[in-house]
Amino acid sequence: MNPTQRPKVLVTREIPQPALDRIKEFARLDLWPAFPPPEKSELLRMVGDADALLSMLTDPIDEDVIAAGKNLRVIANYAVGFDNIDVAAATRHGIAVTNTPDVLTEATADLAFTLLMAAARNLIAADRFTRDGFWIAWHPQLLLGQDVFGATLGIVGLGRIGEAVARRARGFNMRVLYTARRRNLQAEAELGLQFCSLEELLRQSDYVSLHMPLTAETRHLIGAEELAMMKPTAILINTARGGVVDQAALTEALQQGTIGGAGLDVFAVEPVNPEEPLLELPNVVVAPHIGSATVETRTRMGLMAVENIQAVFEGRRPPNLVNG
Ligand code: DGY
Numbered sequence: 626m627n628p629t630q631r632p633k634v635l636v637t638r639e640i641p642q643p644a645l646d647r648i649k650e651f652a653r654l655d656l657w658p659a660f661p662p663p664e665k666s667e668l669l670r671m672v673g674d675a676d677a678l679l680s681m682l683t684d685p686i687d688e689d690v691i692a693a694g695k696n697l698r699v700i701a702n703y704a705v706g707f708d709n710i711d712v713a714a715a716t717r718h719g720i721a722v723t724n725t726p727d728v729l730t731e732a733t734a735d736l737a738f739t740l741l742m743a744a745a746r747n748l749i750a751a752d753r754f755t756r757d758g759f760w761i762a763w764h765p766q767l768l769l770g771q772d773v774f775g776a777t778l779g780i781v782g783l784g785r786i787g788e789a790v791a792r793r794a795r796g797f798n799m800r801v802l803y804t805a806r807r808r809n810l811q812a813e814a815e816l817g818l819q820f821c822s823l824e825e826l827l828r829q830s831d832y833v834s835l836h837m838p839l840t841a842e843t844r845h846l847i848g849a850e851e852l853a854m855m856k857p858t859a860i861l862i863n864t865a866r867g868g869v870v871d872q873a874a875l876t877e878a879l880q881q882g883t884i885g886g887a888g889l890d891v892f893a894v895e896p897v898n899p900e901e902p903l904l905e906l907p908n909v910v911v912a913p914h915i916g917s918a919t920v921e922t923r924t925r926m927g928l929m930a931v932e933n934i935q936a937v938f939e940g941r942r943p944p945n946l947v948n949g
Contacts, residue, residue, distance in 0.1 A: 634678075634679060644928050645927075673695065674696060680710070682914075691720060694718075701723045702722065705786075706839065708866060732916065738793045741773065745772075746771075777799065781805075781835050782837030788812055788816070803820060827851055832860050833861050834862040835847065835870070845870070857882055859885055860884070867893040875887065875903070879909060932944060
C-alpha cells in the first residue's frame with residue numbers, strides 16, 4: 626500500500642506503545658510528542674489533515690476543532706468520560722465519537738477506595754509525620770482516623786464504576802446505599818445495596834463516593850446545600866469529574882468542619898492550581914486525575930481507542946460509539 630494514501634491518525638499525547646504500534650499497522654501516526662499538551666492553536670493546525678483524532682480527556686474538542694478537522698471521521702477519546710467533546714457538533718459534522726468504557730472500571734474503583742482509605746486513616750499525614758522525624762513514641766491518640774469496616778458508604782451514580790466500588794465495599798462489611806437515575810434491582814440483590822434519595826444518602830453515609838458523568842444535570846450536584854446534609858465526620862470521594870462538585874462550597878465545608886474530609890482525584894479546573902485553598906487543608910487527600918493510571922489499564926484503553934478508529938476506517942460500527 627502507498628503510505629501516503631493511508632489515513633492519518635492524530636494522537637494528542639504519548640499513549641502506551643502497543644496502541645501506537647497498532648495504529649502504524651493501518652494508518653499514518655501523527656503523535657504530539659511533547660509535554661505540555663498542545664495548545665488549542667496547535668490542535669486546530671494539526672487536526673486540519675487528520676482522518677482520526679485520538680484525544681485525551683483534557684483536550685477541549687469544541688466546535689472550532691471539529692470544524693477544522695475537514696477530513697475527520699472519528700474522535701476516539703482516551704477516557705470513559707467525554708464531557709471534553711462537543712458531541713452534538715461532532716454529530717452535525719458526521720463524525721463518530723467513541724470512548725473507552727469497561728477497561729478502566731476496576732482501576733478507577735481501586736483508586737476511589739484508595740482515596741477513601743487514605744482519607745479515613747490519615748495516611749498522607751502519617752507518611753509525612755514519619756518521614757519528618759516526628760515519631761518520638763507510640764501514642765494511643767496519635768493520628769486517629771475512623772473505621773471503614775462496617776461503616777455506611779453512599780454511592781452516587783451506580784454505573785460500572787459505582788458498582789465496582791460497591792463490590793469492594795462488601796469486603797469491608799459496609800452498608801451500601803446508592804442513588805441513581807434508575808434502580809438496579811439486580812445489583813441490589815447481588816450486592817445487598819439499598820436504593821434511596823440523594824438527601825437520604827447524604828444524611829446517612831459515613832463515606833460518599835461520586836460516580837456520575839459530568840452533564841448539564843450533574844454540574845454542581847454536590848453544592849453547599851448537599852454538603853450541609855452530610856455528617857460532620859463524613860468523607861467525600863470524587864473520582865468522577867471536578868465539575869459535579871461546587872469546589873468553592875466544598876472548600877468552605879471542609880474549612881468549617883461541615884464535613885470531615887475529602888479524597889479527590891478530579892478538580893473544577895485541571896491541573897489544579899497549587900495555590901488553591903483546598904490544597905492547604907489537612908483533611909483532604911488529592912491526586913492528579915489518575916483514576917485509570919495503571920500500566921495494564923492505560924494499555925487497554927489505548928488499544929480500545931485504536932480499535933474504534935480502525936472500525937470506522939473499515940466501515941464498521943465502532944464498538945464504543947457514543948453518538949450513534
Ligand atoms: C475517564 O476515563 O473518564 C477517567 O476520568 C480516567 O481516569
